[in-house]
Amino acid sequence: MKYKLFFAGILFWALSCGEKPIPEVTMQDDVRILASDSLMGRETGTEGADLAAAYLEGRMQDLKLKPFDADGDYLQVFSFRPRKDPHSQVEFGSASDSSLTGKNLLGYIDNGGSRTVILGAHYDHLGLGGDGSLHAGDPAIHNGADDNASGVAVLLQLAKRIQEWPEARDNYLIMLFSGEEMGLLGSNYFAKNPTLDLEAVPYMINLDMVGRLNGEKTLSISGTGTTPIWPQLLNSLNPGFNLVLRESGVGPSDHTSFYLQDIPVLHFFTGQHEDYHKPSDDAERLNYEGMEQIATYLFELVRAMEDQKEVAFRKTKNESEETPRFTVAMGVMPDYLFSGKGMRIDGVTEGRPAAAAGLQKGDVVVQLGDSTIVDMMSYMRALSAFKAGDSTTVVVAREGDTISTGIRF
Incomplete structure (x- = not known):
C-alpha cells in the first residue's frame, strides 16, 4: 500500500x-x-x-x-x-x-x-x-x-x-x-x-x-x-x-x-x-x-x-573476447564515441599516471611507447605491454599541437 x-x-x-x-x-x-x-x-x-x-x-x-x-x-x-x-x-x-x-x-x-x-x-x-x-x-x-x-x-x-x-x-x-x-x-x-x-x-x-x-x-x-x-x-x-x-x-x-x-x-x-x-x-x-x-x-x-517482413539474425564477433588484458592504467576515461584517429581522453583522474604526466581532457593519444595509437583497440594493446613501475613516453595531439611527455605506471 x-x-x-x-x-x-x-x-x-x-x-x-x-x-x-x-x-x-x-x-x-x-x-x-x-x-x-x-x-x-x-x-x-x-x-x-x-x-x-x-x-x-x-x-x-x-x-x-x-x-x-x-x-x-x-x-x-x-x-x-x-x-x-x-x-x-x-x-x-x-x-x-x-x-x-x-x-x-x-x-x-x-x-x-x-x-x-x-x-x-x-x-x-x-x-x-x-x-x-x-x-x-x-x-x-x-x-x-x-x-x-x-x-x-x-x-x-x-x-x-x-x-x-x-x-x-x-x-x-x-x-x-x-x-x-x-x-x-x-x-x-x-x-x-x-x-x-x-x-x-x-x-x-x-x-x-x-x-x-x-x-x-x-x-x-x-x-x-x-x-x-x-x-x-x-x-x-x-x-x-x-x-x-x-x-x-x-x-x-x-x-x-x-x-x-x-x-x-x-x-x-x-x-x-x-x-x-x-x-x-x-x-x-x-x-x-x-x-x-x-x-x-x-x-x-x-x-x-514494420515493413521488414524478414529480420534475419546474424552472429557477430565478440569484441570483449578480443580485448587485450592489461595490468596497468593511465587513469583516464576514454571517449568511446570518438571516431577520429587515436584515443581521445574524456576525463583525467587526479593522483593517477596521466594526471602526473600533465595529460588533459580533450587530448588525443596518438602514440604510447613504440606503439602508434589509431583507436581504442590499439590503445589497449599498447597498454597491455606495460607493468607497474614501467616508464615510457606518451604523445598526444592537443589543439593542433603535438606534445610528448613521460609517464610512469
Missing part, C-alpha cells in the same frame, strides 16, 4: 504546475523522479528500487500498457543470491534469507500482430555506491540520471508514441529491467523465463545512457551486425546524428541477453562522461532536447521495421 501511496503522491507532483495540471508526464519529470534522493540510488533489492518499480508500474498504467499476465500484474519477480566470487554465476531461485529480489516490469502494446518487438531499458542503479562506483569519497547516493533514468524516460516516450500510432501492426513489449548493474540479471532472467515465444520476436532495442548527447550529436549504436538490414536503415533514417556504428551484439548492457538467444539487437548510447557511476550523475545535467531527438529517431526506426 505504501508504494501505491508513494506513486500517487509523486505523480501528483509530476502532473501539477500551479493551479492547473500540465498535459502529460514529460521525460524531465520521469528523470527527476527516478533520480531523486528519495529513491536512494535504486539499487536492486532495496526499498528505493521497490519505490522506483511502483512508480514505473503506475506510469505503465498511465500509458495504458497491458500487464503481462491475466491477473493484471506488470511485475516479473525473481530472487537471486549475490555473487561472492566476481567470476561466478548468479544463482536464481526461491526467496530466502540470503537472497535478494529483483523486479522486471513488462507492459504490452497488443496490436494483434504475429510478431512482438521488445523495447527495453534498465531502471536500477548503484544505491550508495559500492561495487562499480567510481566515487572515491564516503558512501553517497548515486542517483543515476543518465544511467539509466534517461533510457527509461526515452523508452516511455517511445511507448507513448507507438500507443498513439493507429497503423501499428506489430505488438510491442516494453521492458524495464532490474539488476543490470549487478550483471544483466533482469534481462538474463527474462531471456531464460520468457513470457512470450521468443521465436516471435523479430528484434530487440536497448536504451542505456542516452541522456548526454554532445555538441557533435554523436550517437553510438551497437549490434548493427546482428541483422544485415540495420546499417542501411539506420543511415537512411538518420536526421543528423554523428553515428558511430558498432557491429557486435555483445556488450555490457541488457541487449546481450537477447543476442545470446539469437535475436537481432541494437543498443543506443550517448557515451560515458565524468559523472559516470558517481553521485554527480544528476537530472539537471542531461540534454533533454537530445533525448527528444533520439526518441523521434527511434520511432521512425520502429515504423520502418
Whole structure:
C-alpha cells in the first residue's frame, strides 16, 4: 500500500504546475523522479528500487500498457543470491534469507500482430555506491540520471508514441529491467523465463545512457551486425546524428541477453562522461532536447521495421573476447564515441599516471611507447605491454599541437 501511496503522491507532483495540471508526464519529470534522493540510488533489492518499480508500474498504467499476465500484474519477480566470487554465476531461485529480489516490469502494446518487438531499458542503479562506483569519497547516493533514468524516460516516450500510432501492426513489449548493474540479471532472467515465444520476436532495442548527447550529436549504436538490414536503415533514417556504428551484439548492457538467444539487437548510447557511476550523475545535467531527438529517431526506426517482413539474425564477433588484458592504467576515461584517429581522453583522474604526466581532457593519444595509437583497440594493446613501475613516453595531439611527455605506471 505504501508504494501505491508513494506513486500517487509523486505523480501528483509530476502532473501539477500551479493551479492547473500540465498535459502529460514529460521525460524531465520521469528523470527527476527516478533520480531523486528519495529513491536512494535504486539499487536492486532495496526499498528505493521497490519505490522506483511502483512508480514505473503506475506510469505503465498511465500509458495504458497491458500487464503481462491475466491477473493484471506488470511485475516479473525473481530472487537471486549475490555473487561472492566476481567470476561466478548468479544463482536464481526461491526467496530466502540470503537472497535478494529483483523486479522486471513488462507492459504490452497488443496490436494483434504475429510478431512482438521488445523495447527495453534498465531502471536500477548503484544505491550508495559500492561495487562499480567510481566515487572515491564516503558512501553517497548515486542517483543515476543518465544511467539509466534517461533510457527509461526515452523508452516511455517511445511507448507513448507507438500507443498513439493507429497503423501499428506489430505488438510491442516494453521492458524495464532490474539488476543490470549487478550483471544483466533482469534481462538474463527474462531471456531464460520468457513470457512470450521468443521465436516471435523479430528484434530487440536497448536504451542505456542516452541522456548526454554532445555538441557533435554523436550517437553510438551497437549490434548493427546482428541483422544485415540495420546499417542501411539506420543511415537512411538518420536526421543528423554523428553515428558511430558498432557491429557486435555483445556488450555490457541488457541487449546481450537477447543476442545470446539469437535475436537481432541494437543498443543506443550517448557515451560515458565524468559523472559516470558517481553521485554527480544528476537530472539537471542531461540534454533533454537530445533525448527528444533520439526518441523521434527511434520511432521512425520502429515504423520502418514494420515493413521488414524478414529480420534475419546474424552472429557477430565478440569484441570483449578480443580485448587485450592489461595490468596497468593511465587513469583516464576514454571517449568511446570518438571516431577520429587515436584515443581521445574524456576525463583525467587526479593522483593517477596521466594526471602526473600533465595529460588533459580533450587530448588525443596518438602514440604510447613504440606503439602508434589509431583507436581504442590499439590503445589497449599498447597498454597491455606495460607493468607497474614501467616508464615510457606518451604523445598526444592537443589543439593542433603535438606534445610528448613521460609517464610512469
